[in-house]
Amino acid sequence: MKKIKVVLAKPGLDGHDQGAKVVARAMMDAGFEVIYTGLRQTPEAIARIALDEDADVVALSSMAGSHLPVCRKLRPLLEQAGLSDKLWIIGGNLPERDHAELRALGFKGIFPSSSRLEDIVNYIRANAS
Amino acid sequence: MKPKDLPKEVRPVVNESGIEVKPLYTAADVAASGGEALIGAPGEYPFTRGIHALMYRKQPFTMRQYTGFGNAADTNKRFHYLIANGQTGLNVAFDLPTQCGLDSDDPLADGEVGRVGMAVDTLRDFEIAFDGVDLERITVSLTINGAAAVLIAMYLAMAEKRGYDLGKLRGTAQNDILKEFIGRGTWVYPVQPSIRLVGDTIEYCARHAPKYSPVSVCGYHIRESGADPAQEMAYAFCIARAYADEVIRRGLPVDEFAGRLSFNFNCFGSIFEQVAKFRAGRSLWAKIMKDQYGATKPGSMWVRMIAGGGGGGLTYEQPELNIVRGAYYALICALAGTQTMALCCYDEAYTIPSEYAQRISLRTMQMLIEEMGLADTADPLGGSYYVETLTNQMRARMEAIMAEVDAQGGIVKLVAEGTIQAKVSAQAYRRQRDIEEGRFRKVGVNCYRTEDKTPQMEFHPYRDDDARAQCEALDRMRAERDGPRVQAALARVEADARSGANLMPAIMEAVKAYASVGEITKVLVGVFGRFREPVRF
Numbered sequence: 001m002k003k004i005k006v007v008l009a010k011p012g013l014d015g016h017d018q019g020a021k022v023v024a025r026a027m028m029d030a031g032f033e034v035i036y037t038g039l040r041q042t043p044e045a046i047a048r049i050a051l052d053e054d055a056d057v058v059a060l061s062s063m064a065g066s067h068l069p070v071c072r073k074l075r076p077l078l079e080q081a082g083l084s085d086k087l088w089i090i091g092g093n094l095p096e097r098d099h100a101e102l103r104a105l106g107f108k109g110i111f112p113s114s115s116r117l118e119d120i121v122n123y124i125r126a127n128a129s
Numbered sequence: 130m131k132p133k134d135l136p137k138e139v140r141p142v143v144n145e146s147g148i149e150v151k152p153l154y155t156a157a158d159v160a161a162s163g164g165e166a167l168i169g170a171p172g173e174y175p176f177t178r179g180i181h182a183l184m185y186r187k188q189p190f191t192m193r194q195y196t197g198f199g200n201a202a203d204t205n206k207r208f209h210y211l212i213a214n215g216q217t218g219l220n221v222a223f224d225l226p227t228q229c230g231l232d233s234d235d236p237l238a239d240g241e242v243g244r245v246g247m248a249v250d251t252l253r254d255f256e257i258a259f260d261g262v263d264l265e266r267i268t269v270s271l272t273i274n275g276a277a278a279v280l281i282a283m284y285l286a287m288a289e290k291r292g293y294d295l296g297k298l299r300g301t302a303q304n305d306i307l308k309e310f311i312g313r314g315t316w317v318y319p320v321q322p323s324i325r326l327v328g329d330t331i332e333y334c335a336r337h338a339p340k341y342s343p344v345s346v347c348g349y350h351i352r353e354s355g356a357d358p359a360q361e362m363a364y365a366f367c368i369a370r371a372y373a374d375e376v377i378r379r380g381l382p383v384d385e386f387a388g389r390l391s392f393n394f395n396c397f398g399s400i401f402e403q404v405a406k407f408r409a410g411r412s413l414w415a416k417i418m419k420d421q422y423g424a425t426k427p428g429s430m431w432v433r434m435i436a437g438g439g440g441g442g443l444t445y446e447q448p449e450l451n452i453v454r455g456a457y458y459a460l461i462c463a464l465a466g467t468q469t470m471a472l473c474c475y476d477e478a479y480t481i482p483s484e485y486a487q488r489i490s491l492r493t494m495q496m497l498i499e500e501m502g503l504a505d506t507a508d509p510l511g512g513s514y515y516v517e518t519l520t521n522q523m524r525a526r527m528e529a530i531m532a533e534v535d536a537q538g539g540i541v542k543l544v545a546e547g548t549i550q551a552k553v554s555a556q557a558y559r560r561q562r563d564i565e566e567g568r569f570r571k572v573g574v575n576c577y578r579t580e581d582k583t584p585q586m587e588f589h590p591y592r593d594d595d596a597r598a599q600c601e602a603l604d605r606m607r608a609e610r611d612g613p614r615v616q617a618a619l620a621r622v623e624a625d626a627r628s629g630a631n632l633m634p635a636i637m638e639a640v641k642a643y644a645s646v647g648e649i650t651k652v653l654v655g656v657f658g659r660f661r662e663p664v665r666f
Contacts, residue, residue, distance in 0.1 A: 036666065095586075095588055112445070114445035
């Protein structure tokens with residue numbers, strides 16, 4: 001079976017990458033192939049990397065509150081890149097009141113701080129094509 | 130007593146720094162761990178018990194909550210609120226565009242202006258932010274790194290404009306770029322020019338603002354990224370040595386700048402391990418400065434520090450328990466003899482702190498001084514068999530870690546290639562697994578959970594209008610200022626960046642001409658390039 005391929009990105013200027021790196025390791029231990037982009041990725045760069053890497057999953061980590069503006073910009077770019085059928089997920093400091101909009105923007109998996117690694121991995125396994 | 134000698138019903142305990150903890154300590158343990166050779170008295174070398182003889186009896190720790198949001202006017206209001214409530218210093222939070230050297234109207238700043246701190250574009254923002262603040266009575270700490278040279282220049286220029294004597298001006302800038310590459314991530318330039326800029330600020334301040342602390346070396350964020358307490362302090366000292374080496378290479382004698390180096394440490398974890406960490410660190414740094422650098426002034430050997438933050442120990446679950454954790458953090462820092470306390474707030478796992486949460490933290494610190502007797506005597510845990518033994522053991526661990534860094538080529542190399550980042554992130558992953566699998570206990574997370582609904586958090590509002598107003602103010606400033614003066618100043622910044630001259634005089638001139646953070650940074654990026662992150666984890 002083909003390995004699930006995840007592009008894990010840190011959008012915007014947020015420099016808190018401990019969580020993203022921890023999740024990246026958990027995904028690798030689960031047998032996924034993980035492309036971690038590093039910090040300061042623009043929406044354009046994330047869409048391009050996801051396309052170039054033929055990702056099954058586009059995962060974002062956002063800790064500094066700019067998740068909504070980032071996802072609003074990223075959605076049309078992912079759609080234009082033909083990645084609408086891929087699994088889009090986001091984790092980090094995501095207040096509950098923003099979850100409905102994130103979901104409406106296409107980010108189906110939402111993993112706020114305190115989410116368990118196991119739950120993230122299981123969700124991807126169940127939902128990534 | 131070795132673990133195998135423990136009675137069967139007693140489970141072995143190993144602290145986070147890897148030191149076996151015994152059920153009981155006696156004088157024999159102190160002797161076996163190295164004795165009392167490095168204890169001494171408060172105010173005397175090697176300062177294990179504190180850097181001042183009278184410690185808090187003479188002056189309690191400064192209280193300096195991390196604050197800043199929106200624009201300079203919003204932040205100025207919060208500053209005055211905190212000062213009116215008895216806060217004795219300010220600790221300024223900047224938004225991410227400012228921290229990354231971008232103007233508010235930069236496309237990359239979109240959605241981030243004023244979000245996690247105050248937006249700063251030009252000197253005008255500093256003039257507004259500190260309006261009405263007595264800079265002699267209230268010392269100001271700037272949490273700025275990648276853009277530190279520019280913001281230090283703005284602070285000095287603002288103070289000078291208001292008539293303060295730079296020769297007497299106190300204050301601190303974080304300005305620790307090496308830790309920024311390890312965790313936190315607000316770097317701009319590659320490693321070498323970044324260190325040069327830190328050197329420029331230290332050298333400039335030593336000559337022109339000798340009471341100003343241009344660098345606060347942070348073990349804090351390295352710990353947040355996954356380091357254990359001994360590594361936290363050992364890596365911070367390696368970084369502090371790298372900056373000292375850069376300045377000494379330029380010919381500045383150690384006693385002319387080392388007294389203005391300061392430190393920022395984390396405090397979550399075991400109370401005794403933490404207190405021992407601070408005591409051990411003080412004596413180790415004193416020894417390093419005296420023996421390796423030939424410092425002769427006591428001030429050059431001091432670990433002057435800010436502590437009280439411990440985000441990594443706070444929990445998202447049952448957030449009200451973070452008020453209690455914060456109180457223990459404050460206790461740890463007071464027992465450890467910190468000079469300044471910036472206590473984390475209970476809502477920090479969710480948002481930047483509300484005014485209400487800030488006040489609880491401030492009152493917590495005040496309670497220690499006013500009600501709990503923490504300011505009555507220096508180093509109250511001194512002489513405890515346990516704490517003295519642990520202090521000796523922690524010092525030995527830190528020395529071993531520093532020796533390992535040196536053997537591998539030094540901290541600058543290890544940070545530039547991402548080795549430290551990979552090491553601490555591997556540890557962070559192990560810790561997370563330990564928490565999820567119940568091996569490392571966190572109350573409310575993997576034990577004593579509750580199904581009760583989490584209390585509603587007051588989220589800090591983000592207003593798009595504020596960002597627009599900030600951009601409009603920048604536009605107006607660009608139209609009003611003396612354009613040719615700005616261009617000449619920026620040309621000098623570029624020339625000095627190329628020639629290797631100390632950049633601070635040129636940056637001072639540029640900020641006084643109301644050149645923006647983004648404009649100055651762009652010129653420097655043109656010469657130095659940008660840091661390319663070694664993505665290793």
